[in-house]
Amino acid sequence: xxxxxxxxxxxxxxxxxxxxxxxxxxxxxxxxxxxxxxxxxxxxxxxxxxxxxxxxxxxxxxxxxxxxxxxxxxxxxxxxxxxxxxxxxxxxxxxxxxxxxxxxxxxxxxxxxxxxxxxxxxxxxxxxxxxxxxxxxxxxxxxxxxxxxxxxxxxxxxxxxxxxxxxxxxxxxxxxxxxxxxxxxxxxxxxxxxxxxxxxxxxxxxxxxxxxxxxxxxxxxxxxxxxxxxxxxxxxxxxxxxxxxxxxxxxxxxxxxxxxxxxxxxxxxxxxxxxxxxxxxxxxxxxxxxxxx
Numbered sequence: 001x002x003x004x005x006x007x008x009x010x011x012x013x014x015x016x017x018x019x020x021x022x023x024x025x026x027x028x029x030x031x032x033x034x035x036x037x038x039x040x041x042x043x044x045x046x047x048x049x050x051x052x053x054x055x056x057x058x059x060x061x062x063x064x065x066x067x068x069x070x071x072x073x074x075x076x077x078x079x080x081x082x083x084x085x086x087x088x089x090x091x092x093x094x095x096x097x098x099x100x101x102x103x104x105x106x107x108x109x110x111x112x113x114x115x116x117x118x119x120x121x122x123x124x125x126x127x128x129x130x131x132x133x134x135x136x137x138x139x140x141x142x143x144x145x146x147x148x149x150x151x152x153x154x155x156x157x158x159x160x161x162x163x164x165x166x167x168x169x170x171x172x173x174x175x176x177x178x179x180x181x182x183x184x185x186x187x188x189x190x191x192x193x194x195x196x197x198x199x200x201x202x203x204x205x206x207x208x209x210x211x212x213x214x215x216x217x218x219x220x221x222x223x224x225x226x227x228x229x230x231x232x233x234x235x236x237x238x239x240x241x242x243x244x245x246x247x248x249x250x251x252x253x254x255x256x257x258x259x260x261x262x263x264x265x266x267x268x269x270x271x272x273x274x275x276x277x278x279x280x281x282x283x284x285x286x287x288x289x290x291x292x293x
Contacts, residue, residue: 046278047154053271054147055102058118060264062098064257065091080130090128097121111155115148122148139190140265146187147272153180153282154275181282185225188272189216189232195239208235219276222285229277233270240266 065072072091076082082090097117104114122141131137156177192212212235218228244263249256281287 043278046274047158050271050274050278051105051108051151051154053274054151054268055105055118056271057144057261057264057268058098058102058121060260062095062102064261065095076128080128082128090124094121094124105151108155108158111152115152118148119145136194139194140262140269142187143189143191143269143272144265146184146190147268147275149180149184149187150272150275150279153177153184154279156180157279178283181276181279182222182284184272185219185222185276185281188269188276189219191236191266191269192216192232208239211235219273219281222281222287225281225285225287226277229273233273233277236266236270236273240270 069091073084073087076087076090077084098121101114101117101121104110105118122145126132126137126141195209195212212232215228215232215235218224219232240263244259244266246256246259246263249259
């Protein structure tokens with residue numbers, strides 16, 4: 001079928017490789033040809049790896065709450081002025097929700113319920129700890145929520161989940177899948193906003209930031225999504241191990257505790273990107289539209 005230009009865009013999704021978009025498309029296809037043999041070998045394992053990484057931060061956080069119960073309770077009572085009975089209920093419910101939700105996601109059972117549990121934990125902690133207006137915390141947690149949405153999208157595709165959120169209008173399965181994938185893609189890249197606007201600017205950092213921004217835009221738009229998500233996985237993993245090396249600090253160091261939290265949360269976001277790399281962008285994307293035109 002002949003290519004058809006998108007009105008007002010100045011480019012087409014067809015075979016016209018002229019212009020910047022065409023150049024990017026050609027280079028991306030060359031990279032895909034190189035990477036495809038490896039990706040084809042790993043593809044059957046990617047969804048399981050992605051789900052495991054997404055729940056990693058919740059497992060680590062539940063262990064943290066269990067081993068640091070007294071410190072967490074002291075902080076909430078004395079600095080957040082939460083009554084002790086509510087502190088105990090809050091901490092215990094968080095531990096149970098994270099363990100149950102994580103187990104259900106790995107077992108691929110009642111995934112909608114599991115995702116809702118973990119979403120409640122993310123929102124509840126942001127409110128109770130007073131971090132809802134902290135830009136770094138907010139962007140990281142939006143990316144984490146994006147990973148959970150990708151888990152839900154993966155479940156819809158694999159298990160034909162037919163029930164939506166309680167109280168919301170029912171959507172066709174194909175509609176839910178496409179909106180989950182779109183929302184997941186958009187939220188996953190919020191972590192890079194923090195990276196772009198924090199720290200001192202150097203030439204290497206500028207290069208990585210520009211590359212990351214371009215890849216994030218490709219993921220959001222759904223253009224060469226699997227390839228761009230795979231590169232973001234690589235960049236974010238390298239960054240995480242180099243910046244959040246908590247294992248180099250003494251076990252009594254407060255810095256170790258902070259970096260450990262960021263390390264596992266970042267790995268969960270990597271898991272969400274792996275799910276994007278595995279499943280693709282979905283119906284609302286350039287990748288899908290080019291098949292039509």
